Amino acid sequence: MSTTIQRTVAADGGQRHMHEVHKIAHAGGVDADGHILEPPDLWEEYLEDRYKDRALHIGIEDERGLEILMIDGQRSKLARAGMVSTLGAMGAPDLPDIMFNPDRTYLGEIPYGAMDPHQRIDLLDAEGLDMAILYTTVGLLWEAELEDPELSQAYTRAYNRWICDFCRDHSDRLIPTAHLSLTDPVAAAAELRRAVADGARGCFVAPFTHNTKPLGHPDHHPVFEAAQDLGVPFAIHPTFEPQWTKGTRMGTWEHVRDLRLTASMTASDGVRHQFVSLFDYGIFEQFPELKVLVLESGGGWIGYCLDRIDAVFAHTYTGTRVPLEMKPSEYFMRQVWISCDPDERTIPALAQRYGHDRFMWASDFPHADHTPEYVMDLDELVDMFPAQHQTDFIGGNAKRLFDL
Numbered sequence: 156m157s158t159t160i161q162r163t164v165a166a167d168g169g170q171r172h173m174h175e176v177h178k179i180a181h182a183g184g185v186d187a188d189g190h191i192l193e194p195p196d197l198w199e200e201y202l203e204d205r206y207k208d209r210a211l212h213i214g215i216e217d218e219r220g221l222e223i224l225m226i227d228g229q230r231s232k233l234a235r236a237g238m239v240s241t242l243g244a245m246g247a248p249d250l251p252d253i254m255f256n257p258d259r260t261y262l263g264e265i266p267y268g269a270m271d272p273h274q275r276i277d278l279l280d281a282e283g284l285d286m287a288i289l290y291t292t293v294g295l296l297w298e299a300e301l302e303d304p305e306l307s308q309a310y311t312r313a314y315n316r317w318i319c320d321f322c323r324d325h326s327d328r329l330i331p332t333a334h335l336s337l338t339d340p341v342a343a344a345a346e347l348r349r350a351v352a353d354g355a356r357g358c359f360v361a362p363f364t365h366n367t368k369p370l371g372h373p374d375h376h377p378v379f380e381a382a383q384d385l386g387v388p389f390a391i392h393p394t395f396e397p398q399w400t401k402g403t404r405m406g407t408w409e410h411v412r413d414l415r416l417t418a419s420m421t422a423s424d425g426v427r428h429q430f431v432s433l434f435d436y437g438i439f440e441q442f443p444e445l446k447v448l449v450l451e452s453g454g455g456w457i458g459y460c461l462d463r464i465d466a467v468f469a470h471t472y473t474g475t476r477v478p479l480e481m482k483p484s485e486y487f488m489r490q491v492w493i494s495c496d497p498d499e500r501t502i503p504a505l506a507q508r509y510g511h512d513r514f515m516w517a518s519d520f521p522h523a524d525h526t527p528e529y530v531m532d533l534d535e536l537v538d539m540f541p542a543q544h545q546t547d548f549i550g551g552n553a554k555r556l557f558d559l
Contacts, residue, residue, distance in 0.1 A: 171274075173267040174246075177530040178283040181537050185550035185559075187494045188392075188450045188517030189287040191321065192243050192269040193294070193314070195261060201313035209306055211297055213239055213261055220257030226297045227306055233395050234296050242292050243269050245520060246527030266521045272321050272329055279328060282530055285550055288330040288557060289318065290359060290392060290450075292522070299395040302365045304338035311336050312346055319354040330557060332357040332390065337364050337375060344377035351385050356557045358382060359390035359450065362425030363400050370429035371436030379438060383445045388492070388556055390448040391426045400425060419524070423452035427460065434464060437478030439486035446556060447491045454495030454514060458505050461487055488513065492556050496525065497532035502548075503539045511544040515552045 194200075198210040214225045221237040223230050237254040239261045244253055253259045268278035279287060294314050301307050315333045322329040333350035335343040335358050347358050360370070360378070368374055370391070382389040405411050411418075430449055433439060439447075449457075461484040468474035468482055479486070488510045494517040495502050506514045516533055519525035526532065537545050553559070 171265075171267055173274075173278065173281065174527075176278065176281045177528075178281065179530050179549075180534045181545060181549045182283070183546055183550040184282075184284040184286075184533075185515070185553040186284055186287040186518045186520070187515040187553045188290060189520050190269075190290050190292050190522060191275075191318070192261075192265055192292050192521070193317070194270060197293075197317050198310060198313050201317050202309055203312075206306060206309045211293065211310060219255075221255070222261055224293070224296060226300050227303065229300075231296070231300060233299055233398075239293075240264050241523055243521040244523040245525060247523060250523060269521045272325055275329060276325050286328045286330055286554075286559060288332060288357070288553065289322065290332055291318070291334050294334045295361075295392070295394040297395075298336060298361050299363075299397050302338070304336075304342075307336040307338040308342045308346065311343075312349075315346065315350040315355060316353065319350065323354060326354060330357075330559065331355050332359055334358070335360050335378060337361075337368075337370075337378065340375050340377045344381040347378065347381045347387075348385065351387055355387070356559070357388040357390060357448070359392040359448075361394040361396070362391055362423075362429045363394075363396050365397070369432035369436070371432040371434070371438050373436070376441075379442045379445055383442045386444070386446075386558065388446045388448040390450050391429055391452075392450045393423050393426055393452060396425055422524075426450070426452040427456065431460065431464065434479060434483045434486070435477060439490050440479055443490070445490060448556065449491065449493045451494065451517065451519060453499060454493045454505065455499050455501040457487070457493055458501070458508070461509070484509065492552065497529045497536050498526065500536070500539070502536065503541075506540070506544065506548070511540070511547050512552055512555070514548060515550075515556075516548065 195213045199207060199212060202210050209227045212225050213222050216223045216236045219236065222239050223236050224234040224239055240259050241250055241253050243264060243266045244250055247253060253264055268275040291314055311334045318331040322331040331354055333347055333355040335347055337343055337360055405414060426449060464483045468477055492513055492515065494515050497516050502514055518529045537549055540548050
């Protein structure tokens with residue numbers, strides 16, 4: 156059974172309370188997709204000098220006193236005023252007050268373990284987890300609005316230097332991954348090589364490109380080649396996306412704002428679309444050692460997806476036009492890994508069909524769009540796996556994938 160742990164630990168600047176957590180019942184756990192919250196001055200500190208006056212930062216909206224995200228000197232259009240205060244609000248029952256109360260700030264609402272590496276280790280200990288593979292938070296917001304390739308590359312370099320520093324003293328347990336921007340694939344490949352030399356163990360890209368080229372497009376080969384050469388996972392992670400990616404199927408904002416469950420279903424569509432584009436362009440055939448990781452998009456859909464594209468590939472004229480030698484599912488079982496939410500109950504059956512070495516779990520801590528009860532859900536999910544495969548799912552697959 157899970158054990159509830161509640162502690163108060165001194166944090167930088169005074170006392171910060173660890174939220175109530177639960178200790179997982181299974182040993183060897185690895186969170187395959189945890190997040191950090193960046194210090195608000197990260198880009199002002201880590202950007203090269205020539206870009207510092209264009210640094211990403213948090214400002215104040217004069218009329219209401221709410222915090223706003225500033226991107227290249229412009230106020231963010233997608234991150235509404237006050238939203239940055241909610242970026243670590245996993246499980247918060249008073250989300251509207253956090254967002255619209257000027258007294259509740261980004262720094263003031265940071266949960267324990269989200270911005271301090273020593274706190275994160277303490278949190279892992281309390282939950283009984285071995286490791287967390289870490290991804291950005293603010294980095295999931297800005298790329299949708301910044302089309303300048305040079306500054307986009309500078310923003311990613313700054314973050315990647317910071318996250319490697321964040322994890323450096325605990326590199327056996329906190330695993331940094333590099334943010335890459337496909338605005339300049341050659342520069343992104345060079346940054347991946349630099350970041351891995353600095354300590355990064357993988358990378359991720361957004362599920363869109365401003366020039367609308369699919370992820371599998373040959374222009375992106377330099378990044379695939381670098382990831383393959385380095386032997387690190389190449390991940391696709393949901394982010395904010397430009398409004399044009401969403402289409403007008405549901406009409407205007409008047410309608411869309413009421414479609415909360417619909418939005419929770421469609422938020423990862425871009426990831427799924429870009430993932431399938433890798434088959435259309437024969438990426439797994441051209442880069443047979445490339446390791447692709449699909450993040451924060453659920454795992455249950457992969458069964459339908461592989462059944463569908465296998466059938467089209469094997470039994471239709473359309474399939475003869477796809478540059479693959481094997482069925483898509485065979486490449487999946489050779490080169491693809493997928494994270495799932497701890498509350499998904501179809502995963503053991505999918506693992507039985509496509510391989511128990513392909514699936515892993517992730518918490519999404521500390522983001523508000525996922526449940527804070529992930530440890531209890533995880534215990535139930537792990538128990539659904541055959542005993543001989545429980546260790547793989549709880550952490551073994553992630554450790555092998557990232558060579559930990």
